[in-house]
Amino acid sequence: MAAASRVPVHIVTGFLGSGKTTLIHSLIEQKPVGEKWAILVNEFGQIGIDQAMFDARDDVVVKGLPGGCLCCQLAFVLQAALVNLLARSKPDRVIIEPSGLGHPAGLLDLLRGEAFQDVVAVQDIIATLDPRRLDEARVREHDTFQDQLNMADAIAITMGEQASVAQHQQAQQFIGTLWPARKWVYTVEEGVLPVSLILDSGQARQQDQPAMPAEHQALAASPSLEGAFFDFPPPPGQPQQQTANALGYTSTGLRWHPTERFDLDHLAHCVSELPTTARVKGVFHTTDGWKRFNRSDGALSVASSAWRQDSRLEVITPESFEHAALIAALLIKLHASSVGLS
Numbered sequence: 609m610a611a612a613s614r615v616p617v618h619i620v621t622g623f624l625g626s627g628k629t630t631l632i633h634s635l636i637e638q639k640p641v642g643e644k645w646a647i648l649v650n651e652f653g654q655i656g657i658d659q660a661m662f663d664a665r666d667d668v669v670v671k672g673l674p675g676g677c678l679c680c681q682l683a684f685v686l687q688a689a690l691v692n693l694l695a696r697s698k699p700d701r702v703i704i705e706p707s708g709l710g711h712p713a714g715l716l717d718l719l720r721g722e723a724f725q726d727v728v729a730v731q732d733i734i735a736t737l738d739p740r741r742l743d744e745a746r747v748r749e750h751d752t753f754q755d756q757l758n759m760a761d762a763i764a765i766t767m768g769e770q771a772s773v774a775q776h777q778q779a780q781q782f783i784g785t786l787w788p789a790r791k792w793v794y795t796v797e798e799g800v801l802p803v804s805l806i807l808d809s810g811q812a813r814q815q816d817q818p819a820m821p822a823e824h825q826a827l828a829a830s831p832s833l834e835g836a837f838f839d840f841p842p843p844p845g846q847p848q849q850q851t852a853n854a855l856g857y858t859s860t861g862l863r864w865h866p867t868e869r870f871d872l873d874h875l876a877h878c879v880s881e882l883p884t885t886a887r888v889k890g891v892f893h894t895t896d897g898w899k900r901f902n903r904s905d906g907a908l909s910v911a912s913s914a915w916r917q918d919s920r921l922e923v924i925t926p927e928s929f930e931h932a933a934l935i936a937a938l939l940i941k942l943h944a945s946s947v948g949l950s
Contacts, residue, residue, distance in 0.1 A: 614729040615694060617702045617719060618806050621756045622736030623747060624708030624857075624924060625887045625904035627766035630799040631736060632703055636668055638803035646699035648673060648689060650707045657889040657922045663914045669697045686715070687723060694727065702728065703806075708887075709857060711752050712759050716812075732791055732809040735760030739771040739779035740905060746926065750856070758786065761812050762805070765795045770907065788813075841865050841918050844949055847939070851931070857924055858931040862939070864893075864919040867949045872896045872910075874945035878938065880908050882923065886934075890921035895947060 622628045632647065639645060650673045651657060662670045671689055693699065706715060712733065719730050735756050741747045757763065765779055776795070783793055791810075794801060842848040844865040851860045872894040879888055884906035891900045891913050900913040901921075923938070925931050 614727060615699065615702060616731050616809075617704060617728045618731045618809070619704050619706065619712060619715065619733045619812075620736065621706050621710065621712050621733065621760065622708065622766075623738070623741060623750070623753045623756065626708065626736040626738045626741070627764075627796070627799060627904075628705050628708070628736050630902075631764060631766065631796065631801050632705060633662070634800040635703070635803050635806060636662075636665075639667065640803075640807070643667070643700040644697065645669070646671070646693045646697055646702045648686070648693070648702065648704045650686075650705065650710060651922070657891065657920060669693060669699065687718060690724070690728075709752055709854070711755055713755070716759075730812045731806065732761035733759060733812050734762050734764055734806070736764050736766045736796075737779060737783070738767040738905070739765060739775040740767065742778050742782055743775065746856075757783075761790065762792045762794070762809075763790050764801055765793065766799070767905070768795050768797060770905065844868055847942075849935070849939075851935070853927065856927055858927050858929070859922060859924045860931065860935045862921040862923075862935075862942075866893060866916060866918045868919060869893050869895060869947050869949070870919070870942065871945045871947055872899065875942070876901070876908065876910060878941040878945060879903055881941075882934070882938065883925070883929065885926060885929075887924040888922070890919070891915045892919045892921075 620628050620632060629649070636645065636647075645668050647662065647668060647670045649662075649670065662668070671693060673685055673689060690702070693702070704715065706712065716730065716733075718724065719728055737757065741753070747753050763783055765776070768776065771779075780793075783790065792805065794805065842863055842865055844867055846865075848863045849860055851858060853859075870892050875892060875894060879890070879901055880903075882888055882903070886903075888903040888908075889901065891898065893916075898913045898915055899910050900915070902909045902911075921942075923935065925934065
């Protein structure tokens with residue numbers, strides 16, 4: 609099939625907390641009026657927070673794929689979800705956001721394989737880069753972090769307002785060492801990436817991609833089942849939780865019945881007290897209505913949410929943390945912030 613008749617697919621990759629979801633939100637706000645988009649969001653954790661972060665729209669279909677790495681564990685789930693989206697929603701464009709720990713190699717293999725090679729056209733792969741992460745040896749030396757940037761056709765430098773001049777210079781120097789040179793490098797301000805950068809993009813390079821790291825190969829041998837734990841809301845007063853470990857990180861998903869409400873100020877304080885290295889996302893029914901929480905590198909943002917299905921929280925920490933103790937203490941604090949049923 610000619611490239612012009614295939615559905616363009618854009619992959620927005622990048623490490624944990626590097627602003628991928630915020631960037632995709634900005635693209636949606638600039639979406640051409642006549643186009644219908646489909647967004648596939650993968651998360652390392654079990655509960656699908658990012659799907660709850662998107663407001664409902666008739667011209668944008670959002671599908672969450674939680675509970676594992678899209679690029680290895682959830683490859684079969686992704687294939688089924690993408691086939692269903694293309695057949696039922698008939699989008700003009702698809703954006704895929706892999707987990708911050710997702711390796712793009714398996715995803716590219718699937719999209720360029722027999723099932724989709726005549727149906728979709730993989731456009732320039734965009735990687736998000738938070739300049740501050742280059743100061744962290746644990747992140748900088750992580751195979752997935754390096755491969756996400758090496759496989760990218762273009763790089764969006766995010767979190768610019770929170771990085772120093774020296775950190776921005778370091779990021780530019782680091783990008784300058786990548787070969788071949790990226791098609792473009794754009795410094796994002798206030799989370800906004802011009803939509804023209806994806807509308808005018810070409811097809812992704814057919815490069816020799818790095819081999820999938822051993823950790824991902826091991827995950828691929830034990831595929832995940834999407835939604836097995838969080839299909840139905842938990843009973844009021846009985847929050848559910850599930851913890852998973854992979855790729856050097858530990859994730860715990862927490863979920864409450866939608867009628868339970870939380871004091872907004874107390875809730876924000878609880879989340880703010882978590883270690884700065886903890887990646888935290890959540891949606892809560894609060895005393896001030898439904899709110900979504902997003903915390904990366906210690907900075908917390910709170911915004912209104914259209915989500916009403918349940919309250920949910922995801923906390924991801926490096927495995928070196930006493931994760932179980934951290935979650936136990938957090939649950940006690942969150943229980944104290946509960947104001948009962950609505």
